[in-house]
Structure formats: structure tokens, C-alpha cells
Amino acid sequence: MPVTINDLSRKLGLSRSTVSKALNDRGDVSLVTKRRVRQAAKALGYQPSAAARNLRRQRTDKIGLVLNYPFYRVSDFLAELIPGMATAAEASAYNLILYTSLAGNAQRVKSLCRSRELDGIVIAWPQALGETVALSRLLAEEEMPHIFLPRRLPRADLSYVATDHESGARMLTEHLLQLGHRRIGFVRLPEVYETDADRHAGYAKALKAAGIAYADELVLAADSSAADYGERSFTAFMRLDEPPTAILFFTDPMAIRALSHARERNIRVPQQLSIAGYDGILPSGVTVPSLTTVRQPAAHIGKLAVESLLALIADGSREARQHILPVELIARGSTALVPGLAS
Template structure:
């Protein structure tokens, strides 16, 4: 059984409170007593209780990662983020606990706030509405939104540069001579969609190319929906010569449909994705993409949260991290 301060008290013949104050370096205990208690504690193999220490400090040393989708849906996107986040958390003496919160209800999050199971939350959601942000702020538990920009002055977030990433894709395709560029979008992604779509339309305007709404098709995700969106583009009277998929997993499904049609990539239609996932590199041809700094997003989200935990008056931390265009076979082959 683990050695307790009661055991040390009996061994030395002093009170439990004296042992406790000596181990915690209190000023009302003589240096001689402190040294004696610490020597006996070390000899007996005493280890202080983390639970008791955290109770005194009103800390759990735990960070809650809250996903609003099933963990079974994880891809290497989340794997990279979690790898960066766990490393950063462990280096700062914290553990990560995973939670899921289906839908946009704040009930599960507010329960976490009330029970104080964790010291703070990192939200990994497609979109975090103000209807959830405001109650979280009112509860006073620190939180950071990971990978998504939000229009809320009091919310902290770490996000990739979606606008400039999509702009880099468009400029690359335009430089290759493409003027009919399809865009397979996911409006469910809210501000991420807004930023990438704004880059798409701005790039066309800058190039003097009229916007054609028939070249923009929506998908809700999932292979069947992605396939239907792709066929909608390919069946146009004048199909696009290039297409951008909202993210790499959609791009993989798009590529499958294009190849099934007997079309060549990029000779008949060029294709690009977004995120820099392994899936875009493993298919043939490999897919041009915009690589997000996923590990860094995980690391910096934890760093931001720890700053908010340590300082309740910390102003909101809102950071946009640079992304990188990776040109591959699907556009340059």
C-alpha cells in the first residue's frame, strides 16, 4: 500500500499537520523539522497524492477535447492534431480527455463546466455558434476553438489560413490556363466555407473571369453525395477543365468518379483538394492540395488554453496560421 503522511507521522512521532506543513515547505515549521520529515518520507518511499494536490490548487491537470462528431469518423486530420496537442499537454503536466457532443446543443459542454472535470476545453467542431459560445463564457471555464475561425470577440481560436490557401490553389490553376474551374463546396463548414469561397470568387474577379454559379456545387460529405456533386459538374454542357474539392477526402471521391468516366487527370480535368491529408498523396495520380500545419494547430491550441487557464484575465487569443500549397500530379502531371 502507498505510504501516507499518517505513516510518516507515526514514524517520527509528530502530528499529521506538522508532517503536511513540512512537506509543503510552510514557514511555520523549522528547517530542522522539514529536513527530518523529508528524509523519512524519502526513505519510506512516500509519493504525494496528485488528487490531493490538485484539490488544494482547484485544478485537475486535465484538458477536455470535445468533438461534435463520432470518434469513429476520425481521419489523419484529427490524428495529426491530437499528436501535436498531446505532446504539448504532456510537456506541461496535463492529460487530455476526449469527449463527444453530438449536434449543436450546449448541454453537454455546460455539464462539463459545472462539474469542473477538466481545467479547460478545446472544441473541435465544424462550426461553433454564438449560442454555444456565450453560455461557455458565462460559466467561466476557459476554452479554445481549434481549426475554425469564429466571429466572436471573446472567443479564442487557432485556425489555418483558409482564404490565402484557397487563393493559392486558384492562382495555381489560373496560371495553368484554366478559366472554367469547378468548386465542390461544403456550406456546413460555415466560416471555413465563407473564407474559401471568397478566395474562389476574388481570384476569378482579379483574373477578369465572370462568375458562373453552375460551376459551384454543394456536398454534405459522404461518398454518395460527393459522387453526385462530381457528376453534376461533369454533366454540364461545358464541363470545367479544373475542379477544387473542399477538402482532400472529397477530392479522393471526385477523382474516383472522374476516372470511372474514362477521363484523364490532369489532361482532361485538373483536380485539387485542401488539408494535406495522407489520402491525397496515396492515390494515383496524387492530388494537389493545401497543407495545413495540423500538429502546430494542436500544439498552439493547447498553449493558448493553458495561458487562459493560468490567467483568467487573458484577452482572447485569435491566431491564423500559414498554410502551404503542395503541387502534385493531379494538376501538373
């Protein structure tokens, strides 16, 4: 049997109240007594029962992360995000609980809230805006502080941490423009979330700023999110009368597939064609040539999400917290000067 506060109080000849107050450093206990209590607590290895404490204080010092299975695809992101969140939580004396089989089931999220085992929730599952708004309302009704990840949401009342995909796409495009490219292919994703629109906007704005006309035939939308659209879009681009000299792929896996497809067709990258990806997953660093891409600071996202959530908890969820983090352009070997300009 573990030692409880009763054992401590009995051994010290003090009441439970005094022991509790001494350990929690309240004002109405003398310094001498505090010292005595603390020494005894240390000697007996006393640690308050989490359950009893949670029940009485109506808080658990725990936050939840609700994950969705599809996220597995971006394993690098997850492997950084999750420990990053846990570490940030622990730095503030909180802990992180993982939920992998809750996503998409609002009813079970509601039950989770009502069991009051969490002080706040981070929601990381991709869904349409309408569902996000509905979920947020449900959580608000349950008075559960919450924050969404990792997407920018076009509503002032929703809290989220996202990355600036528009500027990411813009940086990539400008990078290629500086290398002399004028015909730049762009591959979008079919699932039209904000990320796609953002990246596309970044691409379009960079072109416009450079005074280059937007060409419809240079923008393809994948009909599936599978990596093999990398090859298919590649082929489609090459069939154009005037093919692009550089291609931006929406995801690294697509770009990597395109790389090997180019190799098979004896198209040299980057000498004849520049290729870039997006996300900065680990494999992008070891392809030949290594892939130019954009990387999200996953650990930082996690840290910021946790800190924002804790702020919401402390605030009584007064106002929404929104953060958009900059992304990092990683210029590597798969992009180079446009063929005509090469020395």
C-alpha cells in the same frame, strides 16, 4: 495502502505542514529539513494524493477535449490532433481528458463544469455560430476557461484556433492559374459554416486578382456532404458547353471519388483535367495520380489550442485568444498545365 503525508511526517518527526512546505519548496523551511524530507519522500516512494491536492487547491491540472462523433470522418486529423494536444498538455504538467458523448448537450457540459474536475475545456464540435456563442456564454458563467476548435469565429470575444482556409483556397486557385487554367470549377459544401465561406472567398479573390471573371456555372454547392457528390458534381461540370479544365473539391474524399470517376470515363488526369482536394488526408498521397491538396497542421493546431487554453487559465480568462494558422499547399500529380499549353 499507499504512503501518505502523515506517514512521512510521523517517520520524520515533523509536522504535516512542514513536510508539505518542504516538498512544495516554500521559503519557511530550512534547507537541511527540505533535504531530509525529500530524501525520505523518495525512499518511501511518496506521491501526493491527486484527489486531496485537487480538493485543497481547487484545481485539477486537467483539461478536457469535447469531441463530436462526426469528426471520425477526418480520422487523420483526429489521430494527429488528439495526441498532439495530450503531449502539449503534459509538457505543462497538465493532462487531457476526452469526452466523446457530450457534444450537443449543453446541460451535460454545465454539469461537467460544476463538478470542477477540469481547469479548462477545448470544444471541438461543429455547430452554428449562435449555438457556439450560447455555449461560450454558459461556460463563461461557470467561469470555465474554454477555446473552440478548429474554426474561425467572427466574434472578438471568443477564443479559438483555426486554420486559414481562405488563403488555402487561394493558394490552390493560384496554383492552377499559374498552370494556365482559366476555367476552374469549385465545389462547395452545403452546411454553410465559416470554412465554406472562407474557402469560397479565397477562390473568388484569386480569380479577381488574376482578372478573371467569376462564372456562376463553375461553382456548385453539394446538396449533401457525402463523398459521392464528387461524382455528381463532376458529371454536372462535364455537361457544360465549356467545361472547366480544373476542379477544386472541398474535401479530399470527393476529389478521390472524382479521380476514379474520371478514370472510368477515360478522362486522363492531369493531362486532360486537373483535380485538387482539400484536407490532405493520408489516402490523398497514394491515389494515382496522387492528389494535389491543402493540409492542416493538426498536431500544431492541438498544441496551440492547449497552450492558448493554459494561458487563459493562468490569465483568469482576461481576454480572448485567437490564432489562425497557415495551411500548406501540397502540389502533387493530379494538377498540371492546362491542356492547350501542354507541350
